[in-house]
Amino acid sequence: MKQRRSILATLGSIEGLPVLGILLLLYGAFLITAPSVFTKHRIYMSFLQTVPPPLVLGLGLTLVITAGEIDLSFPAVVALSGFAFSWVFTNFDTVWAPWAGVALALAAGALVGFVNGLLVAKVGVPSIMATLASQFFWYGVTILLAGGLQLNIKEVEETVMHDIFTGRIFGLIPAQALWGLGLAIFLWFILNRHTFGESIIFVGDNPNVAQVMGINVEITRIKLFTLMGVIAAFAGLLLTIEMNVFFPTQGQSFLLSAMAAVFIGGTLISGGKGSVIGTLWGSYIIGSLQAGVVATGVTSYWVQSVMGFIMILAVALNVVIGEGRLSGVSDAFRRWTSSSRSHVTKTAMETNDTAL
Numbered sequence: 001m002k003q004r005r006s007i008l009a010t011l012g013s014i015e016g017l018p019v020l021g022i023l024l025l026l027y028g029a030f031l032i033t034a035p036s037v038f039t040k041h042r043i044y045m046s047f048l049q050t051v052p053p054p055l056v057l058g059l060g061l062t063l064v065i066t067a068g069e070i071d072l073s074f075p076a077v078v079a080l081s082g083f084a085f086s087w088v089f090t091n092f093d094t095v096w097a098p099w100a101g102v103a104l105a106l107a108a109g110a111l112v113g114f115v116n117g118l119l120v121a122k123v124g125v126p127s128i129m130a131t132l133a134s135q136f137f138w139y140g141v142t143i144l145l146a147g148g149l150q151l152n153i154k155e156v157e158e159t160v161m162h163d164i165f166t167g168r169i170f171g172l173i174p175a176q177a178l179w180g181l182g183l184a185i186f187l188w189f190i191l192n193r194h195t196f197g198e199s200i201i202f203v204g205d206n207p208n209v210a211q212v213m214g215i216n217v218e219i220t221r222i223k224l225f226t227l228m229g230v231i232a233a234f235a236g237l238l239l240t241i242e243m244n245v246f247f248p249t250q251g252q253s254f255l256l257s258a259m260a261a262v263f264i265g266g267t268l269i270s271g272g273k274g275s276v277i278g279t280l281w282g283s284y285i286i287g288s289l290q291a292g293v294v295a296t297g298v299t300s301y302w303v304q305s306v307m308g309f310i311m312i313l314a315v316a317l318n319v320v321i322g323e324g325r326l327s328g329v330s331d332a333f334r335r336w337t338s339s340s341r342s343h344v345t346k347t348a349m350e351t352n353d354t355a356l
Contacts (some may be wrong), residue, residue, distance in 0.1 A: 016277030034295040048177035051287035058261040060231030068204040068271025069127040073134035074232035078251025081105035081236035086151040086246035113229020117222030150247040188276040204271030
């Protein structure tokens with residue numbers, strides 16, 4: 001019994017393991033129900049190409065939610081950064097134009113994040129209200145600047161930047177998948193091995209206690225939202241360069257998927273605990289579900305229901321294993337079956353005595 005509990009405790013201590021288990025079970029189900037699609041490498045390469053933008057957003061959002069805050073403005077930053085890059089690329093025909101576009105896009109994201117941080121940390125506006133207002137404002141600014149029109153940047157395919165951001169490694173693996181993985185590793189070290197990450201966790205757990213411990217809560221929040229802005233801008237660059245076009249509403253579809261990946265991954269909505277690795281696997285669960293369900297031949301009407309079920313299952317398993325409840329559930333079930341057997345045996349003996 002003790003050995004079993006220790007094994008479960010060890011498994012529960014491995015970050016993201018329950019979510020990875022759900023992902024592998026999901027792929028196993030797809031292999032059985034849609035072997036013609038999931039036994040070929042193309043579908044997995046497609047996931048590696050389409051998942052990174054929302055994955056990048058989810059990784060940044062993991063740190064924000066760990067700090068007990070929320071950011072709803074990142075879809076607007078995706079659009080704003082995409083416009084900034086596309087505008088520089090289309091209006092300046094020089095060798096350095098693509099790199100200047102990247103710098104302007106990241107700076108735009110940092111500006112949005114910094115303003116969000118000031119509103120939350122200095123003014124005291126709740127983050128959900130500050131970033132929701134920011135979402136509407138910056139989307140409006142982007143649409144005004146773009147005139148409501150999309151920008152075609154087809155020529156970006158001929159630049160080295162296109163190969164760096166969205167090329168194929170060894171002619172097979174999409175480069176954006178490596179960018180997503182690299183950012184996950186970087187943010188994991190920030191959250192788990194850096195003083196800034198410790199500050200984020202303490203602020204999310206209890207900002208008053210964090211203040212007493214000498215953590216500058218205001219500066220931490222400003223840095224955090226600024227970082228989120230830069231990360232969202234980077235996601236916008238990945239998306240825009242991959243599609244070779246900017247459109248004013250890009251990024252709108254990422255809000256719920258990025259948040260779902262964070263919560264599936266095990267990050268607490270109340271703050272104080274975040275899982276970067278869990279968000280990594282959670283993003284691939286969300287990014288694989290729709291294509292996988294459709295590939296199985298199930299009608300599109302079932303897609304949302306299946307997605308909801310998988311999300312609930314992933315969150316529940318993450319909570320059960322992560323909090324060490326599995327052994328408790330097992331013990332409770334064993335006690336219940338034992339008491340049921342005793343009751344049945346006692347009833348049978350009383351029946352026999354009455355018959356005699």
